[in-house]
Amino acid sequence: MEAGFLEGKAGPVFHVLHRPKGPSVRGRVLFFPPFAEELNKSRRMVNLQARRMAQAGYAVLIPDLYGCGDSGGDFGDADWDLWLDDLARCNDHLEAWCPAPLLVWGLRAGCLLAGDFLAARAEQAAAAIYWAPVTNGEQHLTQFLRLRMAAGMMGGQKESTGDLRSRLRDGEALEVAGYTLAPALAERLAIARLEQPRAASVAWLDIAAQDDAPLPPASERMVERWREAGAAVDARVVGGDAFWSTQDIIEVPRLLEATTQCLEALA
Numbered sequence: 133m134e135a136g137f138l139e140g141k142a143g144p145v146f147h148v149l150h151r152p153k154g155p156s157v158r159g160r161v162l163f164f165p166p167f168a169e170e171l172n173k174s175r176r177m178v179n180l181q182a183r184r185m186a187q188a189g190y191a192v193l194i195p196d197l198y199g200c201g202d203s204g205g206d207f208g209d210a211d212w213d214l215w216l217d218d219l220a221r222c223n224d225h226l227e228a229w230c231p232a233p234l235l236v237w238g239l240r241a242g243c244l245l246a247g248d249f250l251a252a253r254a255e256q257a258a259a260a261i262y263w264a265p266v267t268n269g270e271q272h273l274t275q276f277l278r279l280r281m282a283a284g285m286m287g288g289q290k291e292s293t294g295d296l297r298s299r300l301r302d303g304e305a306l307e308v309a310g311y312t313l314a315p316a317l318a319e320r321l322a323i324a325r326l327e328q329p330r331a332a333s334v335a336w337l338d339i340a341a342q343d344d345a346p347l348p349p350a351s352e353r354m355v356e357r358w359r360e361a362g363a364a365v366d367a368r369v370v371g372g373d374a375f376w377s378t379q380d381i382i383e384v385p386r387l388l389e390a391t392t393q394c395l396e397a398l399a
Contacts, residue, residue, distance in 0.1 A: 138225055141217045143204025146196040150186040158189040159233045159258060160226050164219065164242035164249070168276065168311050170376040171200060174239055177375050177383060184392050191230040195222045208305055208312030212320035219249050233258035236331065240376055241266045244324040251330060259398055260331035261391060264338055267350060269324030279309040328358045335394035336367040337387060343371040366394060
C-alpha cells in the first residue's frame with residue numbers, strides 16, 4: 133500500500149493505492165466515495181475490502197476527492213463536476229501504472245458519481261460493484277438536510293427541508309452536521325439518479341439486518357429494469373449494519389465475503 137497526491141484541477145488529490153499481490157494483475161479498481169460524513173464512517177470497511185481485492189490480484193485506488201479528507205480545499209468548495217475531474221485523473225494515473233481492465237466500485241452516493249463517470253467514457257468498464265447504492269440524489273440530499281433539522285430542534289430551532297432547499301436555491305451555503313454545503317453541489321446531487329452503468333456486469337450489494345431480506349422495492353424494480361435492458365446484474369442482500377451511518381466504526385464481514393465472491397465470478 134502506498135499513499136500520495138495527484139495534481140487536481142483545483143488542488144492536490146490525496147489517494148491510497150493498494151498494489152496487487154503476485155505477478156499477475158486481474159484488473160484495476162477505482163473507488164467512488166460516499167457523501168460527507170458517510171465517507172469517514174466507511175474508511176475501515178473500504179480499506180479492508182481493498183486489501184482483499186489486492187490479495188486477489190487487483191490494483192485498487194481509493195481517492196479523497198477535492199474538499200474531502202486529506203485532499204486540498206474545504207467541503208464548501210467541493211463541486212460535482214470537479215469531483216468527476218478528480219476521478220478521471222485518478223483513473224488515468226491508475227491506468228498508466230496498471231493497464232488492466234477497469235472495475236468501478238461505488239458506495240452509497242459514490243454510485244451516482246460512478247454512473248456519471250462511466251457515461252462520459254468511450255469504453256465500458258469490465259464491472260461495476262455497487263455497495264448500498266443511492267438511487268435518488270434528491271432523497272439523499274433531503275436525508276442530509278434532516279441532520280441539520282434534527283440538530284436545530286435540539287436547540288429549539290425549527291426548520292423544514294423546504295425552507296432549507298429554498299435557501300440553497302437562493303444561493304446560500306448551509307452548515308449541515310459540520311459540513312458547508314454549497315448550493316451548486318446541492319443542486320447537482322438533487323438531480324442525480326442512478327442509471328444502468330456502462331459496464332459488462334454489475335454486482336449490487338445491499339445490507340439489511342438479515343441475510344434473507346429482500347431488496348428494497350425501489351431497488352428491486354431498478355435491478356429488474358436493468359436486466360430487461362440486457363444488463364448482467366448480480367443483486368444480493370447481506371446481513372449487517374449500515375456501517376456508513378453507525379455511531380461507532382464497525383465491520384460487516386458478510387459484505388466483504390460477498391464482494392470477494394463477486395470478484396471471483398469475474399475470473
